[in-house]
Amino acid sequence: MEVIVCRDYEEMSAKAAEIVIGAVRKKPKFVLGLATGTTPLGLYKRMAEANRAGKVDFSKVVTFNLDEYVGLAPDHVQSYRHFMDANLFNHVNINKVNTHVPDGKAKSLLAACEKYEQMIADAGGIDLQVLGIGRDGHLGFNEPGTSLASRTQVVVLTEETIEDNSRLFQNKDEVPRFAVTMGIQTILNARCCLMMANGKNKADAVKGCVEGPVTAMNTASALQMHPNAVVIVDEAAAAKLELLDYYKWCRKGKEQLTNLL
Ligand code: PGA
Numbered sequence: 001m002e003v004i005v006c007r008d009y010e011e012m013s014a015k016a017a018e019i020v021i022g023a024v025r026k027k028p029k030f031v032l033g034l035a036t037g038t039t040p041l042g043l044y045k046r047m048a049e050a051n052r053a054g055k056v057d058f059s060k061v062v063t064f065n066l067d068e069y070v071g072l073a074p075d076h077v078q079s080y081r082h083f084m085d086a087n088l089f090n091h092v093n094i095n096k097v098n099t100h101v102p103d104g105k106a107k108s109l110l111a112a113c114e115k116y117e118q119m120i121a122d123a124g125g126i127d128l129q130v131l132g133i134g135r136d137g138h139l140g141f142n143e144p145g146t147s148l149a150s151r152t153q154v155v156v157l158t159e160e161t162i163e164d165n166s167r168l169f170q171n172k173d174e175v176p177r178f179a180v181t182m183g184i185q186t187i188l189n190a191r192c193c194l195m196m197a198n199g200k201n202k203a204d205a206v207k208g209c210v211e212g213p214v215t216a217m218n219t220a221s222a223l224q225m226h227p228n229a230v231v232i233v234d235e236a237a238a239a240k241l242e243l244l245d246y247y248k249w250c251r252k253g254k255e256q257l258t259n260l261l
Helices: 009-026 041-052 080-087 111-123 161-166 184-188 200-211 221-223 243-259
Strands: 002-006 030-032 061-064 067-069 129-131 153-156 178-181 192-197 231-233
Touching: 002 009, 002 041, 002 243, 009 041, 009 129, 009 231, 061 080, 061 243, 067 080, 111 153, 111 178, 111 231, 153 221, 192 221, 200 221, 200 231, 221 231
Parallel strands: 002 231, 030 061, 030 129, 129 192, 192 231
Antiparallel strands: 067 178, 153 178
């Protein structure tokens, strides 16, 4: 796991954008896994700016989002499909047909989960999966206790997640109780995982993810088993990392190493 510690949210977003944009420039038919939430907004803003400036082309890119609330139609203002349209897809030259978000209104949610897995496989697998992390260490909506071998599934949200996400709804009662989410194994199958976290309320989750035991109690800790996982955090989210100085030292040393290889 590579841990990149940034000064603040802006630097974290810029670093993530550099990685994502660089990867898409190398492979125009890139299969990009995306996340919703406050964390990736700075990344999406930069992706849109780079696209407008002609620095990156999304016309052949295929995307798969991590999750969606059960029961919300795509045009519902709180749906994750709506979030993606409003914060990224409407601002880049992506073909909307190539953007996928799990269907939270499917007649058979189980069949829709299987279909989602199949669509990812048919696209050739995810090249890079963008991830945030919940205060409880969740990736996607894979709450504590979720199998680390899980595939796209329907899950029951924790009270903490409902509370955290209620800030975007009129009131807490409007937050759906269930969601469809890629499973942890689905996420681990991506060729690269790029997780971002900022702010001190994420410090415990980041500590568990990066340095804790691999455990279903912090599903993000499964990233320790991924051969190509990058974790980009700001100083506040990194504050509880035991090896903080070492991660910073590695970042400095990496440039020298690159010259030697
Ligand atoms: P946030 O959500 O980016 O809004 O903090 C992250 C998550 O819950 O996965």
